[in-house]
Structures are given as C-alpha cells and as structure tokens.
Amino acid sequence: MSKPLKNIRNFCILGHIDHGKSTLSDRLLEHTNTLAEREMRAQVLDLMELERERGITIKATAAKLDYTTGGQSYELNLIDTPGHVDFTYEVSRSLAACEGAILIVDAAQGVEAQTLANAYLAIDNDLEIVPVINKIDLPTARPDEVRRQIEEVVGIPGDEALLVSAKVGIGIPAILAAIVNRIPPPQGETDAPLKALVLDSVYDNYRGVIMYTRVFDGSVEPGQKIQLMETQRAYEVEEVGIFTPQLQPVAALHTGSVGYIIAGIREIDKAKIGDTITHHATPTPIPLPGYREMKPLVFSGLYPADTHQFHALREALEKLRLNDASFNFEPETSIALGFGFRCGFLGLLHMEIIHERLEREFGLVLVRTAPSVMYRVSLKSGEFIGVDNPAHLPELHHIERIEEPHVNIDIIVPREYIGNAMELCQKRRGVYKRMNQLDAQRVQLLYELPLGEMLTDFYPKLKSLTRGYGSLEYDIGDYKPANLVKLDVLLNGNPVDAFSTILPREVADARGKALVSKLKALIPRQMFEVPIQAAIGNKIVARETVRPLRKNVTAKCYGGDITRKRKLLERQKEGKKRMKQIGSVDIPQEAFTAMLEMDE
C-alpha cells in the first residue's frame, strides 16, 4: 500500500570527502532494519568494487528505509550522492529528488571546500538542511568550534547541528527523528498525470535500461504505456520497484516516492538523465526543468598497449558508456600509438576511474596520453575550431587566437599555508579574487585559473604544500584568450604526436627542457643513439641524447639449463612488447604520462 505523502521523506547526505557519508548511510540502514546485520557490509551503498577500494562514491544509489515513530510509520528514501568534485553534477541531480539534506561535517576537520559547495547546492535547490557533526568520538573532535563554523561560514543555525559518531553509532536515532520532524514531506498531486524525473539510469544486460526515478505527480505501474518527454519515445512499463537497496519489485510507484522503472529500453541514450517520464495517453502538460547536460572537460587518448586489443577496447568503452553517459569517446589515430580513442571525461578522477575499470574489468593494458582541455581556436580564415588533442592544433601562422577554459577555484587552508597555496595558484597562472577569514585558523582563497593548469598535478601539489590540510572545490568558468603555443617532442628526428602539449609561450622553453631531460631518464638505452628534442614550430628549444646501449649479454646457461634461459628471454620479450615502438625506438608507458609529474 502506498503511504500518504505526509509519511514520506526524501533526503540525501552531503559532505566533504571522508567526512563519513557512506558510514552514516550504513548506520541508518542498519538502524531501520533495512538490512539484516548479516547483510551489512561496510558501506553497502558503494556498489562498485572500485568505489569501495577508493573509499568514494561514484554513481548515485538509493535505499528505502522503513521507520516508525509516534505510532506513525514512515518511508524514508535515502539518496546517496558522490563525494568528489568531478561528480558534482551527480550531486545536483540527486538533490532534485529530495526535500531535505543531511549536511555532514567532520568534527575534527571542520567545514571544508566541498562542505560549502554542497551546502550552496542544497540551498539553491530549496532543500531543508539538517547539519550533523560527525566523528565526535575522535580525541581531536572540536564540536563547538565546528558548530560555530556551520553558523558563520555556511550560514545555517549552528545550534541545530546534531552530534554524531556514525562509526560507533552515537546519535543515529536523533538523525532519524530530525529527518521526520525537520524535512518537509513531498508535495504533489496524486491524481494528476504522471510526472517523474529520471535521476539516473543504469544498463543491465538482461533487463535493459533501469531508470532511477522520483515520482512528483501521479503514479506508475507495470503494463502502462509511458513516454519520455525529451526523446518522445513511448515504452510499456515491465516492472516498477524500490531500493532495499537491492531492486525489489512493487505493484506501483506513487507520488512522492523514489524507485525504479524498467520499460524495455535497450539504449541508455534514450533514457536521458533529467528527462521527465509521463503517461503516453495522458501526458503532463509541463515537463520538469531537468538538468544542465554535463559536457566532458578533460580529454585524453586511450590506446591499447597491444594493438590487437583495439576492438576489445572499443567493446569495453561501449559497455562502460551504457552505465555512464557522462564520458564520450571517438576513434583517433596516433602516429606514435596507432589506433585508439579520444575520450572526454568530467575530470581527472573520472578519467582515472574509467581507465582503471577498463584495465580491471576488461583485462586490457592501456597507454593513456596526457590529459588536455578543449581549446577554442579562431583561425585567420575566420573559422572557429575546438581542439581537444594538442597534436591537432593547426600551425601557428594559421591561428588568430586561442582561448582556454578557466575554473573558479575555492581553496580552504590553515593560515600558515596561505603563502604556499597562493604561490602555487600564482605559478599556475591563477588570478586572485578574494580571501575570506573562516575562523581563527583557516582562510578561504578564491582564484580563477586555467583548467589546463589543474590537470598537471595541481591537487596533489596543493595537498603536499599544505601538509594534507588544503581542500579544493571548483566551478567551471569562462573561456579566455591566452598566449599559447604547441610544444612538440621529436625522438630520433620523428615528432611523437602523443607527446605534444599546448602551453603558455613564456614557460614553453623551460618546460621543453624539463620534459626532454625527464624523457631521457625514462627511455631505456637502445641499440643506437636516440636524440630527444623539444620544438616549438620549427625551432628546437631543448635537446638531450640517449646514448646507445653498449652491453647486454648474459653470462652462461647454468648447468645446461637451456629451458630456463629461453623462458627468461621469452619473459623479456613480453616486457618489450609492452613498450610502444616509435620509429624503432622502444618507449615505456610511463613516458607518456611524464608531462603530468613535472617538477615546477
């Protein structure tokens, strides 16, 4: 039976990475007996192996909790949200399905960059915020200080914050009570035509697309004909259900509820995230506002180390895309690396995760080129082109102007590291915007800088320059013109397209020198001398030489053990195969990402 709207609450948990979102979700599931204890695994909602390993949530997931208080039984729908800046779009998506949010803040760390970013997202979405100070069991917990930060920095009443330790299970009942008492029930017309939001969609090999949905008006049940308003396609509903958090079929999904719909959709593109689901015969007149579609920001080439794996890579990419419409790929040819794909990602972490999943889940060995942003190039001919692969930048004399994307970054650091953080931003061509004093210890720094500068080691550098205390959040800003050039690398006189980068003219020479000497250390000595050069256009700006290999000969076959010797050579041959041959120069895979780890 469906619950009256007043007995439903839809909420999510927001917070900075590592402040304890997933642990709190687990505790709520446990406390409402949504899962028997034996089913509990740490961080149940992090479904992917990779998510659990990295301790982060990548895809949003959901669970329905049954909770009884004051003689009333409630349906609490928890929508878990990803906790990394690359996945902000997933967070904002989840928020559209909720009336309230638990904002979790680490009692020892205090408010961080993502705490703020997420709180603002929640406020923008008119959500009721329940602040929670987590990890109060830690000896370093400073709940009063954090309470003050919530009030002064975030701007919500600090005395409303609940004191909790999700890890040891303190304060969980109070959270459940606050969800019921503080978060408003969903609004909606139970008798109006169906209006439901596609929160997310995943692809199942047997069932096709499974749409995660929040019903705003009306209800939906198997057998009905539904329509996706943006794509204008109609489908028959095969199954509807709720998350326990496993999928559990129910007779119908009613107004205010969160659940899933399976309707025989075979292509994930047809169930666009943010689209509105309605009845085919009696559609709702006005669709939901939907989401801004996320465009990839970071691009990189993925190539099979073994050229025979090209088709396997294509299949793997297609399969992954079924569950993640936020990245794209298209075939690309590199003189150096052969056939591969140019892939677009939401950010660096997203890129790493896709790369890792391709290798782990599909058994591929890949070479990944240095990430790039999308440059906007206006040519002298009056034409405009987008360049996401530095190798494809037209020659300088054809170019009128190059623009690059910028980001607005928000850094929170302890006072003693302000200098370090500012110096880093300055070096990365950052433009200072503002500084806010958060409390006695910490400041917030606002800068605008080119996104491209964030792709080379920015976050790890910030972390190390602030002894791990700095936190970072960013927002996409505008495209701005810059004096950029393309730096090419030549091995043995042949340009290696995969090593090309676009960078500011004023640092190009120095970067060329650094890159060339780094490559010299990475490229093993070959049978002949290998010159490594860096060039801007026709001008060589740096040169090093890998001297030829002089000696590689093993002494003897131990006691006539020739098989052992042969096996050893066979293994070495395997190792060589994993290197990329350019001209006849063997290049180890690390060389292709050398750009990323350049010292300042």
Added chain:
Amino acid sequence: MASSIYLHIPFCATKCYYCAFNTYPFHKEQAKDYLVALREEMALYAPRTTPLSTIFIGGGTPSMLSAAALTQVFADLNAHFQIRADAEITVECNPGTVDAEKLNVMRHAGINRLSFGLQAMQNETLKQLGRSHTVADFLHSYQLARDCGFDNINIDLLFALPKQTMAEWQDTLTKVISLAPAHISVYNLVMEEATPFYEWWKAGELPLPSEDTEADMFHYAIETLTARGYEHYEICNFARPNRTAKHNLVYWNNQACIGLGTGACGYIDGTRYANTRGIADYIDILQRGIKPVTHAERLTEQAEKAETLMLALRKREGISLAAYQERFGEEIETELGEIYGEWIDLGLLERTETHLRLTNRGLFLANEVFVELMS
C-alpha cells in the same frame, strides 16, 4: 641417444653470496646415499647412450668428495657407459678442496680436464663474494694440479663485481694469464633471485659498476686475452689452440646430453628435462627405480629453432648455415625473415661464407638479439 653426460654433485662447504645453483651443505652419510642413487640413475640412462665423448662433473663442489668417493663415481661411470679413449672428462674444483691424493685418483681415473672457480685475484674481493678460499689457496691447488700432470685447466673469473674497479679487473686478468692456463672463462656477475646479493641489490646496498664500466671490462678482457694467444671462441670463453671446452660445445651446438644428479638438466631425443632439486627426494625416487625427472618438455620445432640459434650464435664462429639447413630443412634467412636484414643493417650480425655470426658489437648486445629470436 646421447654421447655426453653432465653429472651434478650438489655439495658445497659454504654458499657464495651470488650463487643460485642447486647446492647443499655436505653431510657424509647423505653423500654416501647420494652416490648410490647416482649409480641407479646411471643404470636407467645407460641404454640411451652411444660411446661418450664428453663428461662434465660439476656442482656444487665435486672436489669436496673424498678420494674414495671420487673413485667410486668414476668406477660407476665406467661400469655403466662406454667412454671413448679421446673423451674430454672435466671435474669442477674449488681452490682449497683438493690435495695430491685426490688429484692422483682423478688423474688415474682418466680425468683430463679441471675447472677451477677462482673468480678474482684479490682476497678482499673473494671475501665480499662469500668465497671460502684465498688467492694463496688457489695458487696452491693450481700448482698441485699442474704437478700431478693436469695440463688442460680452466679458470673461471667474474667481473662487474660490487665495488670492483677496472684496475682490479686488469690485475686479475694479468695474474691469471701469467699462469698460462689452457682455458679461461670470464662471466659478468648476474643478479640471481633468492641470493643474498639479489636482496642487497634490491635494497640498493650493492654498488655495482655502471653499464659502461661493465662494457669496458668485457672489452678489456677480449682485447687482452686474444692478444695473449687465447682464442675467443664463445661469448665468455677463451682457449689456447685446441683447448676449447668440448663439453660446452655440446650445449652450444644444441646436441643431446644426459643430466645426472639433483637439479641436473638433460636433452635427449628432442626432450629437455630437469631433475628434482632436493637431495632426499632424489634419493627416495631412485630407490624406487624411477627417473627423478620433475619437468620435461618436448620442444616444438619453433622452440628448437630458437634455442639452436640462441646457443650457436654464442660461438664466435656463429651458426653454420649448412648445419642449420640440414637440421631444419630451411635456410636461416627464411626463418629469421625481416629481422635478418635489420640486424645486419644495425651491425649486429654478419654473414661469412659458411656462417652467420654476431659482429663484435653484436657480441656485446647478444641478449637483445636473443630476445627477438623468441616467439
């Protein structure tokens, strides 16, 4: 059928820090049982031999066996196999483990070649390698052997040792050449897994010479030894005229050889095999009258080709074009395909009237070539 035997004596007084050979501390009782087992194994292989032209008794330290035990081994060999009058019979000796009695026993048993593991001519270096002898021990043993009438003696040397300088290596070579042995082997030190050196090296605690120094040392050895009348006939081996190691040539020509003893490897009728490495296991299996083989692999034609090329190219003369054609029914050039031309262009290989061989440069880069031969 085979006409060569390698016989392994797995005992050593101490284990050198770089050594990954199959060796164990010496126990008198166990040695006795071991020799009985060896006899059993000889019996199993006897029908598969033609008159033997080479025997190599290696280790371990065969010279650790008592004179009586050595007598026993030779008697057993003679009882089971026909040995040609001109056969080359070698025993590996460690300096300090031989005396006049043992040497006389060997001499009378028909042993005509000795191989001394000297490695270096500096006491400090020997100590760092974990060797159990001094330079004086070696000189004493070597003199005894000469006095006993051994005129075909090999001396094994190691280079590219931790902290070793070029001057030290030159010193070693000069002193060894002055002894005028019939044969000298020079091996570069290789880091073998499961040795103390390997562990130290992994931990960054073993200061090995650079690749360039190693190449210079190798180069110096070739120059010096050939100038002093030694023929450089295999990558690491140098011999006075007519003193090449016939037994080792069996390996390099990829010919059949029976391996006897723990961990020994053999190659017979197209199959390579390796014996169990444990002494107790070896004795136990042979007591049941079974061959103590733990690995056997019948070579595919491809593997046999690769091995034949890899082994024969170690010889300075290279691989005989005719012999290859006869063995495999095709020309080497056909087998190598594209890389044949590439290697010649790179100056790694050269072709003489009758042979295909590594150039002087190719000799230093032999592994790069051998790796490419693998399928």
